[in-house]
Amino acid sequence: MSKKPFSIRVEPHVVNKYKALSTVLNIDGATLLSELINNAESNLNKEQLSTYESLLKLWKS
Numbered sequence: 001m002s003k004k005p006f007s008i009r010v011e012p013h014v015v016n017k018y019k020a021l022s023t024v025l026n027i028d029g030a031t032l033l034s035e036l037i038n039n040a041e042s043n044l045n046k047e048q049l050s051t052y053e054s055l056l057k058l059w060k061s
Contacts, residue, residue, distance in 0.1 A: 003030070 022032045
């Protein structure tokens with residue numbers, strides 16, 4: 001699957017934290033974002049997970 005550009009607007013200190021984490025962990029920004037999303041997914045409760053999965057199915061179609 002081809003990658004698509006993705007951007008969000010955040011405060012400069014958040015950008016600095018993101019860059020620092022990427023550097024310290026020695027991973028690129030895309031990998032860091034993927035890991036952060038995976039960690040957030042694993043912390044969802046049952047109700048949140050159900051809603052999350054429904055949204056993914058909806059947006060996939």
